[in-house]
Amino acid sequence: MSIQLEFTKEIEKNTAGIYQKIKSVVPEVEWPLHAPYIYKINELKKNKNAVILAHNYQTPEIYYGVADIIGDSLTLAIEAEKTKADIIIMAGVHFMAETAKIMSPNKKVLIPDINAGCSLAESITAEDVRKLKKKYPGLPVVTYVNTSAEVKAETDVCCTSANGVKVVESLGVKEVIFLPDIYLAKYVASQTKVKIISWHGKCMVHDQFTAEELNQLRKNYPDLIIVSHPECPPDVIQSSDFTGSTSGMIQYVRNKKPKNVFLVTECSMSDNVQVENPTTNFIRPCNLCPHMKKIQLPKIYDCLINETNEVLIDKSILKKARVPIERMIKIGRQSSLS
Ligand code: 13P
Ligand code: SF4
Numbered sequence: 001m002s003i004q005l006e007f008t009k010e011i012e013k014n015t016a017g018i019y020q021k022i023k024s025v026v027p028e029v030e031w032p033l034h035a036p037y038i039y040k041i042n043e044l045k046k047n048k049n050a051v052i053l054a055h056n057y058q059t060p061e062i063y064y065g066v067a068d069i070i071g072d073s074l075t076l077a078i079e080a081e082k083t084k085a086d087i088i089i090m091a092g093v094h095f096m097a098e099t100a101k102i103m104s105p106n107k108k109v110l111i112p113d114i115n116a117g118c119s120l121a122e123s124i125t126a127e128d129v130r131k132l133k134k135k136y137p138g139l140p141v142v143t144y145v146n147t148s149a150e151v152k153a154e155t156d157v158c159c160t161s162a163n164g165v166k167v168v169e170s171l172g173v174k175e176v177i178f179l180p181d182i183y184l185a186k187y188v189a190s191q192t193k194v195k196i197i198s199w200h201g202k203c204m205v206h207d208q209f210t211a212e213e214l215n216q217l218r219k220n221y222p223d224l225i226i227v228s229h230p231e232c233p234p235d236v237i238q239s240s241d242f243t244g245s246t247s248g249m250i251q252y253v254r255n256k257k258p259k260n261v262f263l264v265t266e267c268s269m270s271d272n273v274q275v276e277n278p279t280t281n282f283i284r285p286c287n288l289c290p291h292m293k294k295i296q297l298p299k300i301y302d303c304l305i306n307e308t309n310e311v312l313i314d315k316s317i318l319k320k321a322r323v324p325i326e327r328m329i330k331i332g333r334q335s336s337l338s
Helices: 009-022 028-048 073-082 094-103 126-135 164-170 182-190 211-220 234-238 246-256 267-276 297-306 315-331
Strands: 050-055 069-071 087-091 108-110 141-144 157-159 175-179 195-197 225-228 260-264 281-283
Touching: 009 028, 028 050, 028 297, 050 073, 050 094, 069 073, 073 094, 073 315, 087 094, 087 297, 094 108, 094 315, 126 141, 126 175, 141 164, 157 164, 157 315, 164 175, 164 182, 164 315, 175 182, 182 195, 182 234, 211 225, 211 234, 211 260, 225 246, 246 260, 246 267, 260 267, 267 281
Parallel strands: 050 069, 050 087, 087 108, 141 157, 141 175, 175 195, 225 260, 260 281
Antiparallel strands: none
């Protein structure tokens, strides 16, 4: 782990603009700890022709301080293929870094903490998928991107929370196997006539929200707008005003500019969206993703300076896993508000 870098006058001056932007969500006492890393990381990125892709759940000092591309999993998959950089740092979780490597196999893809996993990705193995294919011969397999490269390699087409319904309907069949998120599967099933065979995976963050909690909040804030992620339990989704991917949720707040909003998702989303929507009040009984929170500025710095934690994927798995991701990208986003 890096030692604490010095907060010099030069660094203070050079990073003042970033702090001005995020001061509503980053306490002043924390800035001398973040600023030196932000400064050095941005310098190193230029010298090494590196790019940082950051998921919407990253903390504001990463999101606004060092990220070159920000977005939901679909955006990050698309942008990973397009980048001209030599090194990609994924400020996100392991399946996102693997997806970046699959889409840019000739680039060096690094993840600041190799243990930044995902409860959904851990819920299913390639062997589980092979068994399901034997049990339901001939049914296409749609897999959420929140899975390992090995699972993707057993898949017909991937999807994200931004295009689950569109992907399922694109297949033109009556029934599909949809893995591994049981709640996303239920949400997709509620929006289509296609029959869905699902798995028992859950997101450890979204599974904690309850409809009772939402109903109580509505009593406290009568004009409250509730915006949820489709990884939430069905009764939470039913109690919401809008459901969409993390980018869809951001877009909804941007367009509707609610007075009081509850983003039923990971905590940092509210901070990041707050920065760009200062007139909206964000109600925050949010939940932290312990995996996303493993990514911190000192680890990004270490990983960039030493080029550690490279994500490597077996060539034949990579080739097979690329096919369903490419299909998903071709199908695209459900709508501009998904
Ligand atoms: P999005 O694709 O909506 O960004 O979601 C990814 C994720 O991990 C949500 O928990
Ligand atoms: Fe996985 Fe849930 Fe964390 Fe997203 S929030 S990375 S689905 S554990």
